[in-house]
Amino acid sequence: MRALLQRVSRAAVRVDGGVEGEIGPGLLVLLGVGHDDSEATCRRLASQVARLRVFDDGDGKMNLSLLDTGGSALVVSQFTLYADTGRGLRPSFTGACGPGRARELYERFVAELAETSVPTRTGRFGARMDVELVNAGPVTIMLDTVGGPTATGSAAGATMEPPA
DSSP: OEEEEEEEEEEEEEETTEEEEEESSEEEEEEEOBTTOOHHHHHHHHHHHHHOOOEEOTTSOEEEOHHHHTOEEEEEEOGGGGOBOTTSSSOBOTTBOOHHHHHHHHHHHHHHHHHTTOOEEEOOTTSOOEEEEEEEEEEEEEEESSSSTTBSSSSTTOOOOOOO
16 A cells, blocks of 8 residues: 655645545545555554654654644545556556455545544545645655555564554
8 A cells, every 4th residue: 555645734635626525734645555455554554644743843843643733634546656657658557456446445544544533534536536735844755555665664564563
């Protein structure tokens, strides 16, 4: 599972000209689901998103989380996070999970994030959406539940464990 997080002062998603979801200060979460993702992946990543310390404290250091600040999350499905351009100029999305299972896991991630007490809004899965945001900082962070330079955990390939 891949999540591109953007710290925002506000964000909104529009579908067919109407607002589908919007938030004030918090995180815009662009979420991609891969073939190996599961309900457990959703739970671990939602816990990390809720607790990730990317908001400034009184000293101006990124030391506070959504839970600390009372911020909201706007979660938007984004299969293109699995784009592979290794074979040319046209991206391949074979690493992305199919739409049926992806929708289930997207909805599970949203539910798990809401369970952490983070106010959570969404876009519309599978729809063509217009996403508006004001990136605060700017702060943009990529989380990937599989090994690599953007992997969650203490080292590439480390398993994610929710904080104690």
